[in-house]
Amino acid sequence: YERSRPTVKRWATHPDWPQATGKQGRWKTYPAAAVAEWVEKNIKRPTVPLDPKGWYTAQDIEDANVGVKAGSIRSDLSRGRWPEPDAQTREGVGLWRGQTVKDVLEKRRRYPAR
Incomplete structure (x- = not known):
């Protein structure tokens, strides 16, 4: 997602963040599909409803x-x-x-x- 680890750690404190599925070393692991869905809903901007030539x-x-x-x-x-x-x-x-x-x-x- 091209974000720093501290940013992703902050995201993980959000109440809707997916539950961890385990650990790899010191880091928690999360289901990729659930994280992608959360990022789509909370981080990505919606498609801009403007005419590209307008x-x-x-x-x-x-x-x-x-x-x-x-x-x-x-x-x-x-x-x-x-x-x-x-x-x-x-x-x-x-x-x-x-x-x-x-x-x-x-x-x-x-x-x-x-």
Whole structure:
């Protein structure tokens, strides 16, 4: 899952985490299918319901319920954690292609609810 051991150990404290099936050395072992299901449900972001060729403002992205607020997009943009807009309106409002948003969100972390 490309996460550090401390991160996975933190995941394992989640109430819905699968039960350990044994130990290998110092480490508990878990059923792979159950862990994959938990990660799919709690860590992976849902598929973004945006047209890959469409144009979207930060507010449009928030309104699409992809799990990111427009303010977070603007904040991340200023910190270099969100790509520059693919285009701008005449008024200077940033526009991103749906595919750009999908690519960004696939790499963005999601935190499990406690």
